[in-house]
Amino acid sequence: MNHEQLLDSFLMLLCRLFSNRRLYFSQHGKIKEQSKQIAVGLKNLFDASREDTLFIGVADGNLVHRGQVLTGPSITGARLIQFAEALRCGGFIFSRQTDAEEIERLADLTATVKDVASLEDGRRLLKAQGIQHIELANPYNAQDDADSDKVWSGREATIGALYSPAHLYQSLYDVVNNAFDGAGRGHAIDILGAQSVSEHLLRHTRTHFCDTMQKVHYPDFDTYTVGHCVRVAALAVYTGMSMGFADKMLLQIGTAALLHDVGKSRIPSEIVHKRGALDEEEYRAMKLHPALGLEILLEHDHATDLDRAAAWGHHIRHDGKGYPLQPAWATRHPITALLQVCDVFEALTAIRPYKKAKNPTESYQIMLEDKGGFHPGILAQFIRALGLYPPGNTVKLSDGRQAKVMTASRFINRPGVLITHDEDGYELEDDDTIYCDLSDPAFANISISELRVEEVV
Numbered sequence: 218m219n220h221e222q223l224l225d226s227f228l229m230l231l232c233r234l235f236s237n238r239r240l241y242f243s244q245h246g247k248i249k250e251q252s253k254q255i256a257v258g259l260k261n262l263f264d265a266s267r268e269d270t271l272f273i274g275v276a277d278g279n280l281v282h283r284g285q286v287l288t289g290p291s292i293t294g295a296r297l298i299q300f301a302e303a304l305r306c307g308g309f310i311f312s313r314q315t316d317a318e319e320i321e322r323l324a325d326l327t328a329t330v331k332d333v334a335s336l337e338d339g340r341r342l343l344k345a346q347g348i349q350h351i352e353l354a355n356p357y358n359a360q361d362d363a364d365s366d367k368v369w370s371g372r373e374a375t376i377g378a379l380y381s382p383a384h385l386y387q388s389l390y391d392v393v394n395n396a397f398d399g400a401g402r403g404h405a406i407d408i409l410g411a412q413s414v415s416e417h418l419l420r421h422t423r424t425h426f427c428d429t430m431q432k433v434h435y436p437d438f439d440t441y442t443v444g445h446c447v448r449v450a451a452l453a454v455y456t457g458m459s460m461g462f463a464d465k466m467l468l469q470i471g472t473a474a475l476l477h478d479v480g481k482s483r484i485p486s487e488i489v490h491k492r493g494a495l496d497e498e499e500y501r502a503m504k505l506h507p508a509l510g511l512e513i514l515l516e517h518d519h520a521t522d523l524d525r526a527a528a529w530g531h532h533i534r535h536d537g538k539g540y541p542l543q544p545a546w547a548t549r550h551p552i553t554a555l556l557q558v559c560d561v562f563e564a565l566t567a568i569r570p571y572k573k574a575k576n577p578t579e580s581y582q583i584m585l586e587d588k589g590g591f592h593p594g595i596l597a598q599f600i601r602a603l604g605l606y607p608p609g610n611t612v613k614l615s616d617g618r619q620a621k622v623m624t625a626s627r628f629i630n631r632p633g634v635l636i637t638h639d640e641d642g643y644e645l646e647d648d649d650t651i652y653c654d655l656s657d658p659a660f661a662n663i664s665i666s667e668l669r670v671e672e673v674v
């Protein structure tokens with residue numbers, strides 16, 4: 218067997234062992250025998266590669282080895298992926314000394330482990346189990362990857378370590394969800410957590426805005442408020458970048474956006490998550506959320522003035538109408554005006570319990586026709602930043618091919634796209650997808666003929 222086959226069979230056996238361990242008790246003959254087999258497989262792998270460690274990475278739901286995604290094993294290796302995610306690590310580093318007993322103990326752990334709070338806790342758990350020759354790897358850091366040609370080895374220390382889009386989304390989700398949950402029950406909310414996650418959002422938005430917008434779908438109606446806050450934050454940071462704000466300001470914008478609707482945590486959930494239009498009384502209750510948000514954030518020393526201004530003022534229109542009532546002496550912070558634009562745009566383009574999504578062009582139209590609704594300069598900048606076909610959307614090209622919008626460009630109707638399907642609708646292999654910056658004259662013969670709004674069920 219060559220190295221690839223040895224690796225495939227090692228991973229397959231390991232995942233089968235993990236599955237079996239759920240069915241059989243720890244000292245069962247079957248478990249012992251399989252663990253031995255795996256230890257032999259591992260030894261053969263080391264002999265074939267002449268290396269002393271074997272690193273199997275887990276990033277964004279895939280198994281990775283030597284910088285390559287292992288497509289086949291990623292499907293059969295779901296148990297290993299879940300296990301790594303539960304331990305908050307970026308995979309496993311096996312060393313040559315790993316024996317059958319340690320593999321058996323690792324399998325024991327898969328059967329009992331619940332999600333740990335941090336990678337450090339995961340490492341402690343392994344140690345407590347007496348596992349010395351299998352190490353938990355640091356999570357994947359896309360930043361490292363972009364900065365150097367080095368292949369991810371799982372050894373570099375990463376700070377925060379949340380750069381995989383799935384992890385980032387999870388942490389954004391956790392922060393907003395905890396803020397809602399905590400504030401709703403009168404507990405303190407983790408403002409510092411929101412600030413640190415906003416930092417990850419900023420880094421990620423720079424290179425992967427399209428992913429963020431795509432990943433953040435609403436898994437169910439109960440979580441749409443959280444999804445909404447995350448998408449508003451991504452939109453605000455992205456637009457803020459195009460407006461040339463410094464990083465420090467962008468971080469503050471991201472945090473304020475993540476927390477803007479925190480007042481909803483004090484509105485009865487039957488109203489916030491109602492599946493139909495709100496009646497008059499319910500609407501009146503809902504309109505209290507900006508003032509409640511301000512109240513919550515005033516109780517937190519770490520909250521900034523911008524967080525408070527945004528929570529209080531994001532439903533006030535440019536002409537001063539909207540809610541709450543704006544005192545005559547109050548002036549609106551321009552960032553609140555930006556968040557208001559992002560908030561409305563997100564609400565129009567998202568599926569809500571009571572309505573279907575509008576496409577971005579229709580949404581722009583509605584917003585442009587609402588005279589006095591928005592700060593005109595900020596709305597114009599928002600549209601310019603996102604373009605008519607915002608990143609994350611699917612479009613049909615004039616030659617019949619299908620593409621995914623990756624980045625906006627200096628022309629609002631000619632973004633950078635990745636061609637993913639041929640003219641007959643067949644999906645292209647990853648290696649065959651082509652990136653075209655439609656603002657480049659070289660692609661003057663191609664244009665976008667249709668925006669396809671993805672059906673989110």
Ligand SMILES: [Fe+2]
Binds near residue numbers: 477478506531532
């Ligand atoms: Fe709101």
Ligand SMILES: [Fe+2]
Binds near residue numbers: 445449560
């Ligand atoms: Fe909102």
